[in-house]
Amino acid sequence: xxxxxxxxxxxxxxxxxxxxxxxxxxxSASQSFFWYRQDCRKEPKLLMSVYSSGNEDGRFTAQxxxxxxxxxxxxxxxxxxxxxxxxxxxxxxxxxxxRLYFGRGTQLTVWP
Amino acid sequence: xxxxxxxxxxxxxxEGQNVTLSCEQNLNHxxxxxxxxxxxxxxxxxxxxxxxxDFQKGDIAEGYSVSxxxxxxxxLTVTSAQKNPTAFYLCASSKGEDxxxxxxxxxxxxx
Numbered sequence: 001x002x003x004x005x006x007x008x009x010x011x012x013x014x015x016x017x018x019x020x021x022x023x024x025x026x027x028s029a030s031q032s033f034f035w036y037r038q039d040c041r042k043e044p045k046l047l048m049s050v051y052s053s054g055n056e057d058g059r060f061t062a063q064x065x066x067x068x069x070x071x072x073x074x075x076x077x078x079x080x081x082x083x084x085x086x087x088x089x090x091x092x093x094x095x096x097x098x099r100l101y102f103g104r105g106t107q108l109t110v111w112p
Numbered sequence: 113x114x115x116x117x118x119x120x121x122x123x124x125x126x127e128g129q130n131v132t133l134s135c136e137q138n139l140n141h142x143x144x145x146x147x148x149x150x151x152x153x154x155x156x157x158x159x160x161x162x163x164x165x166d167f168q169k170g171d172i173a174e175g176y177s178v179s180x181x182x183x184x185x186x187x188l189t190v191t192s193a194q195k196n197p198t199a200f201y202l203c204a205s206s207k208g209e210d211x212x213x214x215x216x217x218x219x220x221x222x223x
Contacts, residue, residue, distance in 0.1 A: 034211040104154035
């Protein structure tokens, strides 16, 4: 089983829509989780950190379900500028402490 | 402003040549990482270092080498043993339980 799995999409939504992505992880000991956005041919940029059950920042909400080992990202009122690839990254524990495991990403396109 | 700088932005390598990618950070981060990204693929870990003078192999270390002589610097050498080096290389750093900060990347092409 892969460390992190994401639906690759693409998700194509109109402006103003609400869209949600899921990410499942295999290491039940992971304590912190991160969502990154990556624009085409650019580096990933940190969007949100999750250390407990969830986090909210403006139009973006991340929710963690430890029992089912998945984390979701919800984007409300989508903007054209939200078009990007969204990467999920749980942090390893034990011998891999400190290392993030990245999913392949979910591609989002917001159209006018 | 603090940040993480990768150079060069674009690099062309001839067959059989070793090349070194630079990564420098002034964020006072303890840990540094090198990832490789191929088109349509996720990030794959090459090497990482949690403290100065120590580093560990990641998932795809063959054909690569690193050093960590200073906290600020973590250069990556792509050796001639790496048979398919064309990719986007990303360096990152982190402190404690925080997420990574990435550099802007180096695009390496074999000519």
